[in-house]
Amino acid sequence: MSKNNPDPSITTDFEPGKTDTSHVEFSANSRLDKKQRRKLKWKLDWFILPLISAVYFFGSMDRSDLANALIAGLEEELHLSPKDYSNASSMFLVSYVVFQLPGTLLIKKIRAPVQFCGAMVLWGLLTVLTVLVKSSGQLIAMRFLIGAAEAFVQGGAFYLSFWYEYHELATRSAIFFSTSTLAGAFNGLLAYGISKNLDGTNGWRAWKWIFLIEGILPIGFAFVVLFFLPASPSEVRHGFSEIEKEELIQRSERCHNSSEARLQPKKILELLMSIHFWLFTVLYCVSLFTVSSLSNFLPALVHGFGYSSIGAQLFTVIVYACACLGILFFSRIADKTNARGLTVTLSSIGGIVGYAMLIGLENRDARFAATCIVAFCMYSKVVLVLSWAAMNFIGYTRR
Incomplete structure (x- = not known):
């Protein structure tokens, strides 16, 4: 694939003859000078990026709360076997995968703020209702429903591509995705505080308080998203002048975004015949597998090293902090060098080294350090x- 341009072998949705300026920061058609364009980008960084990142933050909290709840009394009270917990974790991912494609394809049809708000309210309610489960079967069913709801906010990275040009995207996507590590760290702190102070309060074990609190938070923030997050660059409502709106639309067009909300099934079929699509799919699935397996079992893994249950909740914060630094580090390298394939390779090698240490070492602290290395590289x-x-996949339908 070309270092600076999308893959020339992939056909596109944008108008024939349009010049590809996606990797060029300056446009001759811009009515803003360099200082004004920089100011506009800062507005995006301080308005759009925090809002969509907060959506992903709350979604990531909900994905990792089951792992924290497991060692906070859930396993004992529901009499969960390792297989039961594995099934609950896996069922979340099953629905997440099944509903992620329609959730992403419908962003422009439903409109991003409405879709994200609805998803947050739904999974928040389902998380709160998890305190009522009495058996492993009920827990598995509830996690399936929560995964389906959360799948409708996983188009956040796609939504970012409406606003940022190619040379800006990896760093902003890194900030967006790093909220998943911040959420994991916050979950660890929250679970530590709940386990220490609320376990047994009103007759509830700590795991119920974890689900209750982490279900209420996204419901409250959902309405902030609904009222303040714009659906697209052409529909910004607050804080941008008309000239800035015009520039936002031009930036989006330079990245081959279309204003049409109509899906084109023919282009989906064409994409399914592309070897590049399947290579990216395999690469993404492998990446997500390592991250999901780590987040789903991290508290139990650290607890297995020999730390106490409450201490394990706290030590997960360190692991997630390392993951956050790794995301920002490798993504910045990718944006600066544009050697994205090489950057993926380097992070993979580091992760392999971490896993080898985790398997081969027996010392408690050394194994914890290996876990930090895995998180730093693989996230x-x-x-x-x-x-x-x-x-590389340009146009609304393909992206």
Whole structure:
């Protein structure tokens, strides 16, 4: 694939004859000078990026709360076997995968703020209702429904591609995706505080308080998203002048975004015949597998090293902090060098080294350090692959 341009072998949705200026920051048609364009980009960084990142933050909290709840009394009270927990974790991912494609394809049809708000309210309610489950079967069913609801906010990286040009996308996607590590760290702190102070309060074990609190938070923030997040650059409502709106639309067009909300099934079929699509799919699935397996079992893994249950909740914060630094580090390298394939390779090698240490070492502290290395290297792969794909698959339907 070309280092600076989308893959020339992939046909596109944009108008024939349009010049590809996606990798060029300056446009001759711009009515803004360099300082004004920089100011506009800062507005995006301080308005659009925090809002969509917050959506992903709350979604990531909900994905990792089951792992924290497991060692906070859930396993004992519901009499969960390792197989039961594995099934609950897997069922979440099953519905997440099944509903992610329609959830992403419908962003422009439903409109991003409405879709994201609705999804947050739904999974928040389902998370709160998890306190009522009495058996492993009920837990598995509830996690399936929560995964389906959360799938409708996983188009956040796609939504970012409406606003940022190619040379800006990896760093902003890194900030967006790093909220998943911040959410994991916040979950660890929250679970630590709940386990220490609320376990047994009103007759509830700590795991129920975890689900209750983490279900209420996204419901409250959902309405902030509904009222303040614009659906597209052409529909910004607050804080942008008319000239800035015009520039936002031009930026989006330079990245081959179309204003049409209509899906084109023919182009979906064409994409399914592309070898590049399947290579990216395999790469993304492998990346997501390593991240999901780590987040689903991290508290139990750290607990297995020999730390106490409450201490394990706290030590997960360190692991997620390392993951956050890794995402920002590797993504910045990708944006600066534009060597995205090489950056993915380097992060993969680091992850392999970490896993080898985790398997081969027996010392408690050394194994914890290996876990930090794995998180530092492997979490970055997901955002690297997603931003790389956004640069190569151009047009609304393909993205």
